[in-house]
Amino acid sequence: MGQYITIATCNLNQWALDFEGNRDRIIESIREAKRQGARLRVGPELEVCGYGCLDHFAENDLYDHSWEIYGQILSNPDTFDILLDIGMPIIHKSIKYNCRIISYNGKILLIRPKLFLANDGNYREMRYFTPWNRPQYYEEYQLPKHIAKSTGQSRVTFGDCIVETLETRLGCETCEELFTPQSPHIAMSLDGVEIFTNSSGSHHELRKLDTRFKLITEATKKCGGVYLYANQKGCDGDRLYYDGCASIIVNGNVLAQASQFSLKDVEVVSATIDLDDVRSYRNQKSASNQAVNQKTHYNVIKSDVELSPSENIFDPTVYPSLPQQVKYHLPEEEIALGPACWLWDYLRRSKTGGFFLPLSGGIDSCATAVIVHSMCRLVVESIDDKQVLADLQMLVKDETFIPKTPQEIAQRLFYTSFMGTENSSAETRARAKALSQAIGSFHVDLNMDNLVSAVVSLFEVATGKRPIFKIFGGSSTENLALQNIQARLRMVLSYLFAQLLPWTRGKTTPGLLVLGSANVDECLRGYLTKYDCSSADINPIGGISKTDLKRFIAWAEINFKLPILNDFITATPTAELEPITADYVQSDEVDMGMSYDELSRFGTLRKVGKCGPLAMFIKLYHEWSQPPHNLTAEQVAEKVKRFWFFYAINRHKMTTMTPAYHAEQYSPDDNRFDLRPFLINPRFPFASKKIDELVELINERQAEIDASNKSVD
Template identity: 70%
Template sequence: MPHYITLATCALNQWALDFEGNRDRILESILQAKSRKASLRVGPELEIPGYGCLDHFLENDIYLHSWEMYASILTDIRTYGILLDIGMPIMHRNRRYNCRVLSYNGEILLIRPKIVLANDGNYREMRYFTPWLKTQYVEEYILPRMIQRITNQVTVKFGDAVISTLDTCMGAETCEELFTPQAPHISMALDGIEIITNSSGSHHELRKLDTRMAMIIEATRKCGGIYLYANQKGCDGDRLYYDGCALIVMNGKVMAQGSQFSLADVEVITATIDLEEVRAYRALISHGIQSRLAPKYERVHVPAELSPDSMNFDMKINPSVPKHLKYYKPEEEIAYGPACWLWDYVRRSRGSGFFIPLSGGIDSCATSVIVHSMCRLVVQACKEGNRQVIEDVQAVANMPQSWIPSSPQDLAGKIFHTCYMGTQNSSLDTRRRAKELAEKIGSYHVDLNMDSLVSATISLFEVTTGKKPVFKIFGGSNIENLALQNIQARLRMVLAYLFAQLLPWVRGRTNTGGLLVLGSANVDEQLRGYLTKYDCSSADINPIGGISKSDLIRFIIWAEKEFELPVLKTFVDATPTAELEPITASHVQSDEADMGFTYDELSMFGRLRKVDKCGPYSMFIKLLHIWGDQKTPEETADKVKKFFWYYSVNRHKQTVSTPSYHAEQYSPDDNRFDLRPFLIDPRFSWARQKIDDVLSKLRTNETLSTMTVD
C-alpha cells in the first residue's frame, strides 16, 4: 500500500529586522501549506529576523525579538497540525548559532544548529555565528522563560539530531552544508532518514541557478529520499537579490519547483509523494552495506503521523508527477532579477520612484529598460490581483486606492524620471535616442543643456588661478583633458540629485519623498576604474553594477523583441562613448579606445583575477594559451601589465562605488564582495620581471627554432 505524504516548502520575501512583517509572512506560508493538506512546512534560513542582518546579529536584541516572534507563532493555534521547520538565530551557552527550530502543535521538538557556515564571497557567517562542529552530538538547551511558560518545557534537545514520527523520519541541513564534500544528507540517508530539508539564503547570480539545482537533485539521486529546498527571495536590504526557486525532489526527480523571479512575498509549493517509492529506491545491497558503517543520529520522537492512514486509502489523493526544471536565459535573468530588486528597494525605502541621467548610451539605456521590466512585472501582478503589490504601487505612485496602473507606461509616467544632460560635446544622435526611448517606455523626460554650468565652473577656476585648461585635441595636456571631462561628469551628479529631489515637487507632489537616483556603470568599467569618482555613476543604487557590457548588449537585443522596443537597436549599433571630449571631423571619443581594452577583454581579466584568483604572472601564463591564436606574447603581456596598473590606481574608486545589484562572480565591490586593499603598488615590479623573463625565453626559443630550420 502507498504511504502518501504532502510536503510544503516555500520562498519568502523577508526583510532584515522586519520582525512583525517576517512573522506574518511565515504565518501566511504555514496557512497556505495547511490549506493544501501539507503535514510538513519548511521555511528559509534565518527567516524570523531576515538573513541579511549582518552585524546586527552581534546585538542581543536580535535574539530576544526572534524568540518573541517565535512565541507568537507557537501560541497561534492555526499553526497546529503541521510539523514546522523555522529558521532563527539562537544564543546557547553564550555562543550565537544559526538554527532550525522544529515544533509540532505548540511544542518545540528540536533545535538544530548549522554545522558548516558560509564564509566567503558575499557571506560572513563566522563573523556572527559559531559552527556546530560535533556532528551527531546533542546537548540540552534551556528555553527562555517566555517559551517555558507557553510550552511547559524547560529544556529541549540542541544539536545534530533528527525527528522521528510514527511513519517516517526527517532531518535538516542548512544552505552551505549541501555544497560541502561530506554533506549531512549523505549520512542521514544512510541512517534511514527519508525526508531532508534544506533552508537557504542563496542569492541570484547570472548562470548560477543550474549549479544549485544540480546539487539539490544530486542529493537524492545517489542516496534516494525526499529533499525539500526553501529559499529567501527578494532584496533583504543590501546588494543581493535572493531568487527563491524552492524545490521538492524525490529520488533525483523534480516534483515541484517555485518561481525564480516573482513579486509575490509568499510563495508555497507542495508535492504529494509516496514514501514507498523512497524505500524501494534504496533497496540496494551497496546502500545497505554502507549504512551499517554510517554514523547514527539521535532520534527525537513525536507521536504524529505525517501521511494518512494507509488502511483508509483515499482515491482522491493525486500523487505529484515529475517535472522538468525551468531555467531562464542570462538575458531574462537580467530583465527580471534586477527589476524585482528595484521594486523591493523603492517600496521598502518609501521612495517616490526613480531618476536616471539618460545619456543615449547603452548602459543608461539598459538601466532604463530594467525599470521598464519592473513596471511590466508590477502591472502584471496587479492584474493577477496581488493585493500587496497593488497597495505598494499606490503608495509609491502617491495615487488613491481606486487607481491601478493600466500599462507599464502608465506606471512609468508616475514613478520613473529620465533626463538628458547635454553639453556642446553631446551629439544629436544620443539626444534623439534618449528622447525616443523615454517616449516608448513612458518616463517623465527632461532635456537640458548644461554648458553654462560647465563654463561657469571653468571660469571660476580661471579667475582664481589665472590658468585656463583646454582639451588635448586643442593642445592641452592629459591632466587638463581629464579634468575637463571629470567636471562635466561630476556636475551631472549634482544635477541628478537636484532634479531627483525637486521633480516630484515640480509635478505637484509636495507630500512625497524624493526619487532614488540610479547609477549605470557596468561591472567592466568599474573593474577598470573607467568612471569619474563622484560623477553620475555615483547614485543611490545601481542595477547594472554587477553586469558585464557583453551581457548588457545581449539583454538589449533580447528586450528589443521581447518588449517590442525597436529603438533599442540604435543603442546596440552605436559606438560606446562618454561624449566628454569635443567632437571634430577627425575625432570622436570611444570608450574602448580610452580604456585601452575591449569589454570582452575586461570580462576575461575580471574572471581570471577574482574567480580564478590570478595575480599578474599567473594571469599572463593562462592568457598565453587562451589568446595564443589571437595575440602575440608581447601583446598579451602589455595588456596584462596595463590592466593591473589601471585596476590598482583606480581601486580607491570602489570604496565609494554605488551599491550595485550583485550578478557576477568577478564584481570588484570592495564594500562586501572583493576585500582587497585600495592602496596598491601599481607597478607589480616582481611579477612584471617574471613576465619579461618568460617573454625573453620565448624569444630565445623562437630564435633557436628559426636557426634550426635554416
Template identity: 60%
Template sequence: MSQGNCERILRSIKIAKAKGATIRVGPELEITGYGCLDHFLEGDTFLHSWEMLATILQSEEAQDIVCDIGMPIAHKNCTYNCRVIIHNGKIVLIRPKMWMANDGNYRELRHFTPWHKHRQVEQHSLPGIIRRITGQSFVPFGDAVIATEDTVIGVELCEELFTPASPHILMGLDGVEIFTNSSASHHELRKLNRRVDLIKEATQKLGGIYLYANQQGCDGDRLYYDGACMIALNGAILAQGSQFSLSDVEVITATIDIEAVRAHRTDSSRRMQASQAEAYERIILDTRLDGGMGIRVGEDETKSGEFMYHTPEEEIALGPACWLWDYLRRSRVQGYFLPLSGGIDSCATAVIVHSMCRLVVTASQHGDEQVIADARRMTGEPEYSTYVPNDPKEFANRIFHTCYMGTENSSPETRKRAKDLAAAIGAYHVDLNMDTAVSAVKGIFSFVTGRTPTFAVHGGSPAENLALQNIQARLRMVVGYLFAQLLPWARGKVGALLVLGSANVDESLRGYLTKYDCSSADVNPIGGISKTDLKKFIKYAETAFDLPILESFLDAIPSAELIPIGADNAVQSDEAEMGMTYDELSVFGRLRKVEKCGPLSMFGKLVGEWGTTLSPSQIAEKVKHFWFTYAINRHKMTTITPSVHMEAYSPDDNRFDMRPFLYPARFDHQFHKIDVLADSLPNRATQPGVDKAKVD
C-alpha cells in the same frame, strides 16, 4: 526583523495546510531575515526572535503540521544560526548550523558559531516567554534527526549542501528519508544550476525526499535572493517555485509516496554502507505525516519533470527588476531618477526599470494586494483610490523620471536616442544643457588662478583634458540629485526620487569612471553585469519587450562624449581610451577574481587562450596595462554606488571583493617575470596555418 516576517510565516503555513501539507519548511533565518548582519550581535535581535516564535507557537495556523522555522539562538553564550522544529505548540528540536558560508558575500563566522559536536545533543534552557506557552523548560539542541511514526526527518542547512562531506550523506545512510534545507542563496548569473544539480545528485545517490526553501527578494543589502524553491525525489524534481517574483509569500507543494524512497534504497552497495553508518540521536515525534498511503507534502499526486531555467538575458530582465521593486517600496519614496545618456549602459538600466513596471502590472492584474497597495502609495493615490496599474508605460510615467544632461560635446544622436527610449517606455523625460554650469565652474578656477584649462584637441595637457571631462561628469551628479529631489514637486507631487547609477561591472573593474560623477547614485541595477551580457540583454529586450528603438543603442559606439571632436572627426571611444575591449575586461575580471590569478599566472593562462591571435609580447602588454590601471583606480571601489550583485568577478570593495585599495601599481617583480617569459616563448600567432580564432 519585523512583525511582517512573522505574518508572512503564518500565511505560508496556512497556505501549506490548505494544500494538504503535513510538513512545512521556510528559508534560512526567516524570522529575522538573513540580512541583519551585525544586528545579529545585538541581544535585542534574539529577544525579538523568541517573541515572534511565541506568536507562531500559539497560532491556529501552526497546529497539526510540522514546521521548520529559522531564527538565531544563543546557547551557552554562543550565537547559533538555527532551525527550530515545532509541532502543536511544542518545540521538538533546535538544530544549529554546522558549516558556515564565510566567503564572497557572506560573513557568517562574524555573527554565528558553527556547531561542531556532530551527532551530539545537549539540553537548551528555554526563555520564560516560551516556557509559559509550551510547558517545556528544556528542549534538545544539536545534531539530531526527528523520527515520526512513519518516517525520519533530517535538517541540512544551506551551505551544508555545498560542502564536500554534506550531512545528508550520513543522515541518509542512517535512515533519514526526508531532508529539509532552508537557504538564503543569492542570485548570480548562470548560478542556479549548481543548486539544482547538487540536490538531484544527493537524492539520486542516496534516495530520499529533499525539501529546499530559499529566501526570495531584497533583504536590505546588495543581494537578490532568487527563490527557486524545489522538492526533489530520488534525483527528480517534482515541484519548482519561481526564481523571480514580486510576491511576499510563495508556497510549493508535492505529494510523495514514501515507498519510492525505500525501493530506491535496495541497492546492495548502499545497504553495505548504511549498515556501518554511525547513528544519529532520534527525537521522537508522536505523529504521522502520511494518510496511510504515503508522505503528504501536498494535495495531489505529483509527477517529476525537468527543472525550468531562465536564460541569462531573462535573469538580467527579472532579477534586478525584482530587487528594484523591493528597494523602492521599502525605502518608501516616490520613484526613480536616471541620467539617461543615450548610451547602452543607461539604456539597459532604463529597460530594467521598464521590466520592473511590467512585473508590477502583471502582479496587479493577478490581484496581488501588496503590490497594488505599494503602487498606490508611491504614486500618491489617496487611501480610498481604486487605482490599479494596468499599463507599464502609464505606471512608468508616474514613478520613473529620466534626464538627458547635454553639453557642447554631446551629439544630436545620443540626445535623440535618450528621448525616443524614454517615450517608448513611458518615462517622464527632461532634456537640458549644462554648458552654463560648466562654464561657471571653469570660471571660478580661472578667476582664482589666472589660468584657463583647454582640451587636448585644442593643445591642452593631459591634466587639463582630464579635469575638463571630470567637471562635466561631476556636475551631472549634482544636477541629477537636484532633479531627483525636486521633480516630483515640480509636477505637483510630494516626496523625492532615488537616483539610479549605470556603470557596468567592467568599467568598475578597470576604474573607467569619474569618482563622484553620475555613476555616484543611490543604487545601481547594472553594477554587477558585464558589458557583454548587457548587450545580449538589450538584443533580447528589443524583441521580448517590443522596443525596436533598442537596435540603435546596439549599433552606437560606446562613448562618454566629454571632449570636443578633433580634426579627424573621430568619436571619443570608451574602448580606445581604456586600452582594452569590454570582452577582454570580462576575461581579466574572471581570471583575477574567480580563478584567483595574479599578473604572472594571468599571463600564463592567456598565452594558452589567446596565443593563436596575439604574440606573447602583445599579451604581456595587455596584462600589464590591465593590472596597472586596475591598481591605480582601485580606490574608486571604496565609494562605488551599491549595486545589485550579479557577477562572480564583481570588484565591489564594500562587501564582495576584499582587496587593498592602495597598490604599488608598477608590480616591478611580477611585470619583470612576465617580460622575461614573453621573450622566451614562441610566437604562435605568426606561424603559418594557425587558426586566427577571435579573442573571446
C-alpha cells in the same frame, strides 16, 4: 502498500529586522501549506529575523525579539496540525548559532544548529555565528521563560539530531551544508533519514542556478530520499537578491519548483510523495551494506506526528506528484527580472517617490532604464496581488490607481534626463528622448554648457589659467579635468532634480532615488569619474558585464517590443566628454586601451581564478596565442600589465561605489564582496619582471622551433 505524504516548501520575501512583517509572512506560508494539504512545511534560513541582518546579529536584542516572534508563531492556532521547520538565530551557552527549530502543535521537538557556515564572497556567517562543528552531538537547551510557559517545556534537545515521525525519519541540512564535501545528508541517509529539509539564503548570480540544482538533485540521486529546498526571495536590505526556486526533489527528480523571480511575498509549493518510492530506490546492495556498517548513529527525537494518515491510501483525491523539468531562465531574462524585482523591493520598502536616471543615450543608462521598464511590467502583471497593488498605490499616493500598462506606472514613478553639453551628439540626445517616450518616463532634456562654463570661468578667475581640451592644444591633465567637471556636475544636477522634479509636478511624494549606471567592467577598470553620475543611491547594473548588457538589450528589443533599442546596440560606446571633430569621436574601448570582452576575461581570472599578474599572463598566453587571437607573448604581456596598472590606480574608486545589484562573480565591489587594498604599486614590479623573463623564454623556444622546422624543410 503506499505511504502518501503531502509536503510543502516556500519562497519568502523576508526583510532584515522586520520582525512583525516576517512573522506574518511565515504564518501566511503555513496557512497556504495547510490549504494545499501539506503535513510538513519548511521555510528559508533565518526567516524570523531575516537573513541579511549582518552586524545586527551582534546585538542581543535581535535574539530576544526573534524568540518573542517565534513564540507568537508557535502559539497561533493556524500553525497547528502541521510539522514546522523554521529558521532563527539562537544564543546557547553565550554562543550565537544559526538554527532550525522543528515543532509540532505548539511544542518544540528539536533545535538544530548549522554545522558548516558560509564564509566566502558575499557571506560572512563566521563573523556572526559559531559553527556547531560536532556531527551527531547534542545537548539540552534551556528555553526562555516565556517560551517555556507557552509550550510547557523547560528544556529541549539542541544539536545534530534527527526527528522520527510515525512513518519516517526527517533530518535538517542548512544552505552551505549542501555545498560542503561531506554533506550531512549522506550520513543521515545511511541512518534511515528519508526526508531532508534544506533552508537557504542563497542569492542570485547570472548562470548560477544550474549549479544549485545539480547539487540538490545529486543529493537524492545518489542517496535516495525526499529533499525540500526553501529559500529567501527578494531584496532584504542589501546588494543581494535572493532568487527563490524553492523545490521538492525525490530520488533525483524534481516534483515541484517555485519561481526564481516574482513580486509575490509568499510563494508555497507542495508535492505528494510515496515513501515506498524512496525505499525501493534505496534497495541497493552497496547502499544497504554501507548503512548497516555505520558505527555511529544520530540521536533520534521520537514523536507521535503522523505525516501520512491511513485514509490517504484510499482517498481518490490523493495522488503522487509527477516529475517535471527544471525551469531555467536565459541570462538575458535573468537581467530583465532579477534587478527589476530588487528595484521594486528597494522602492516600496524605502517608500520614496520613484527613480531618477541620467539618461545619456548610451547602452549602460539605456539598460538601466529598460530594467526599470521591466519592473513596471512585472507590477502590471502582478496587479491582482493585493500586496503589490497596495504598495503601488502607497508609492503614488493614489488609492484609485490601477494601471493597465507599464508606461502608466513609469509616468508616476520614473524620471529621466538628458544632460547635454556641446560635446553631446544629436544622435545620443534623440535616442534618449525616444527611449523615454517608449517606456513612459517623465523626461527632461537640458543643456548644461552654461554651468560647465561658469565653473571653468571661476577657476580661471581664481588662478589666471584656463584649461583647454587636448585636441585644441591642451595637456592630458587639462583634458582629463575638463571631462571630469562635466561628469561631476551631472551628479550634482541629478540629486537636485531627484529632490525637486516631483515638486514641479505638484506631487507630495518624497524625493526620488537616483540610479547609477556604471557596469561591472567599467568599475573593474576604473573607467569612470569618482563622484560623477556613477555615484547614486543604488545601481542595478553595477554587477553586470557590458557584454551581457548588450545581449540583454538585444533580447529586450524583441521581447519588450522596443525597436528603439536597436539604435543603442549599434552605437559606438562613448562618454561624450571631449569635443567631436571631423577627425575624432571619443570611444570607450580606445580610451580604456582594452575591449570589454578582454575586461570580462581579466576580471574572471583575477577574482574567480584567483590569479595575480604572473598567473594571468601564463593562462592568457596559452589562450590568446592561439586562433582567433594569435597574439605574441609581448602583446599578451602588454595587455596584462596595462590591465593591472589601471586596476591598481583606480582601486580607490571602489571604496565609494554606489551599492550595486550583485550579479557577477568577478564583481570588484569593495564594500563586502572583494576586499583588496586601494594603495598598490601599479607597476607590480616583481611580477612584471617575472613576466618579462617568461616572454624571453617563450621567444627563445619559439626561435628554436622555427629553426628546427626550417631544417626539416
